[in-house]
Amino acid sequence: MDDLSVKTGKRVVVLGAGSAGTMMVNKLRSRLPEEWQVVAVDRDDAHMYQPGFLFIPVGMYKPARVVRSRKKYLLPGIDYVESPIEKVVAAENKVYLENGLVIEYDYLLVATGTQIRPDLTEGMGSGALWFKKVFEFYTYEGAVALRQALQDFEGGKVVVHVTDMPIKCPVAPLELAFLLDDYFRKRRIRHKVDITFATPLDGAFTKPVASHELGSLLDDRAIRLRPDFAIERIDNDAQELVAYDGVRIPFDLCITTPLNTGQDYVFASDIGDESGFVPVDKHTLQSTELPNVFAVGDATNLPTSKAGAVAHFSSEKLIENMLGLMLEGKEPAERFDGHANCFVESGRGQALLLDFNYDTQPLTGTYPFRRIGPMKLLGRSRFNHMGKLAFEKMYWGLLMRNKTIPLPADMQLAGKKWED
Ligand SMILES: Cc1cc2nc3c(=O)[nH]c(=O)nc-3n(C[C@H](O)[C@H](O)[C@H](O)COP(=O)(O)OP(=O)(O)OC[C@H]3O[C@@H](n4cnc5c(N)ncnc54)[C@H](O)[C@@H]3O)c2cc1C
Structure with a gap:
């Protein structure tokens, strides 16, 4: 060097x-x-x-x-x-x-x-329950510790929680809630577990159409949605999340997504x-x-x-x-349109796909091609789930190897249903 x-x-x-x-x-x-x-x-x-x-x-x-x-x-x-x-x-x-x-x-x-900053919420990172009953899964250490905590969990109130936006992969906490429903079913203790999803947003997700679709999925899986929950602190003695307006959510196991900062x-x-x-x-x-x-x-x-x-x-x-x-010495002229797409694991071997940019919210339809898809936008399918799993291979084998994925960088309107 x-x-x-x-x-x-x-x-x-x-x-x-x-x-x-x-x-x-x-x-x-x-x-x-x-x-x-x-x-x-x-x-x-x-x-x-x-x-x-x-x-x-x-x-x-x-x-x-x-x-x-x-x-x-x-x-x-x-x-x-x-x-x-x-x-x-x-x-x-x-x-x-x-x-x-x-x-x-x-x-x-x-x-x-x-980085995640659990220390910025009172009673979270510095609380007695941190990594005992309050966990996160946005770091390797957090995900591994939560794995053990879930294995030891025999029933009670589970709260999946988002502290505030922005967080990376904003759908990940929802996905975890869906997967927990599957997980407890497989362990045959779902009837002993009460799952709540608490978020500062006014619905399950940020954009109206996606929020509606994802909100119905929570309903389907008997996961309680607590929107507009602006956390002030965690009361470690009472085992409760406390919002600024005084609302409290009790938990036996809390899986939070702490504040994200640079x-x-x-x-x-x-x-x-x-x-x-x-x-x-x-x-x-x-x-x-x-x-x-x-x-x-x-x-x-x-x-x-x-x-x-x-x-x-x-x-x-x-x-x-x-x-x-x-x-x-040319002035930058190529324009990124804010294009994002992500698979949302919905449990039971299925996933949804979101595709949007700065100007177009996630809509229903097909991706990447009109009618034939093969992926469904904002609709659950096995194919989407396979896509989510296949992404890992594309990540290491193509993206990280300087190879091209044949998908346009700009969001495409083809396949999207505007009547939504
Ligand atoms: C649970 C979870 C699920 C996700 N699921 C998806 C998904 O399904 N689809 C999707 O598109 N995205 C997903 N994401 C988000 C995705 O992983 C990130 O958006 C992506 O990794 C961002 O890339 P980055 O290079 O900006 O940051 P990172 O990949 O985090 O890289 C930052 C790098 O900077 C280094 N670094 C930081 N600080 C310092 C320092 N002070 N000194 C030296 N080095 C430093 C770090 O070591 C790291 O290597 C998920 C994220 C999480 C946590």
């Missing part, structure tokens, strides 16, 4: 080598001339397939299945540095690492995702907003303040879902914008 403390030629630095960072750094290395130095930084060598966190607690995946070496997915010719990032000083074009290295850049791409180092840098996300133009992904800084994936403030699919679709546009600017 080159001596990164000295910059001789042109250099682009990518912070984070998870889903978005790996896709982008590989694209940059494969398309930039050799004289460009391409650097990737991450704090460890454990690349997690995070959609798999959903399946660990209910025993569908063994924990080890979701972890792979991130280095193995980086193309030759990338200078990879393993260290936590301490801060970025954009005014100096420098990244400071906790291992003491200071890396100067010409262009910077931020792809360090989000990474600590972003708060210590001059590149982020008050939530630790990097403000970018929602179409070009260029920083609104710093022309040589871009951000991608969950680390941005994009007004669409924080999801791997968004990282994937937006990276197709971002690479053109970055290369145009870096090689030809």
Whole structure:
């Protein structure tokens, strides 16, 4: 590896080598001339397939299945540095690492995702019940601990809870609720378990059509919906979630999704907003303040879902914008439309598919083709479930290997039912 403390030629630095960072750094290395130095930084060598966190607690995946070496997915010719990032000083074009290295850049791409902050809700992360009766499944450790807690659970009140938006993969808590219904059925204790889904939203999901469809699924599975639940704190003695308006929800097991923020180092840098996300133009992904800084994936403030699919679709546009600017000095012109799609596990071997963008909410219909699908939008099907499971192979085998998935980056209207 080159001596990164000295910059001789042109250099682009990518912070984070998870889903978005790996896709982008590989694209940059494969398309930039050799004289460009391409650097990737991450704090460890454990690349997690995070959609798999959903399946660990209910025993569908063994924990080890979701972890792979991130280095193995980086193309030759990338200078990879393993260290936590301490801060970025954009005014100096420098990244400071906790291992003491200071890396100067010409262009910077931020792809360090989000972190969960259970400590920001009173009685949650710092409460006596944390990882005893209050769990999360947004980290590897959380998913593994919840798996054990569920195995030990013999009945009572289970609350699946969302603290506040934005969270990454906003449908994941709903999916877990559906899978818990299956899980307890298989263990033949469903009649002893009362499941509640508590959310700060005014329905099961953010957008009207999806919210209605997903709300009926909760009904179908006898899962109680508690909308508009704005949590103030967890009362550890009473084992209750307490909302600002005084409403209380008792639990024997609480599975929460804590607040999501940007990474600590972003708060210590001059590149982020008050939530630790990097403000970018929602179409070009260029920083609104710093022309040589871009951000991608969950680390941005994009007004669409924080999801791997968004990282994937937006990276197709971002690479053109970055290369145009870096090689030809062209203003970014490729426009990302906010396209997101995600499979929603609904239990019983089925899943729904959501497909939407900044302007079009998730609608019913077929995907990717009109009438023939083969996938159903906002309708349950076995095929959608197979699609969800197959995505893992596409993730490691195509997306992380710099190969193309033949799906357009822009949302397509074909197949969508407008009368909804
Ligand atoms: C339970 C669950 C289910 C999900 N299901 C789906 C799904 O079905 N479909 C879908 O599209 N998306 C899903 N997602 C969301 C998806 O995993 C994320 O949106 C995606 O991983 C975002 O990619 P990213 O590169 O922005 O962030 P990440 O993949 O999280 O990568 C961030 C990287 O930055 C590194 N990093 C962070 N801070 C530092 C630091 N200070 N120093 C050095 N390195 C640092 C991390 O180690 C990590 O490698 C799910 C997420 C969860 C938690």
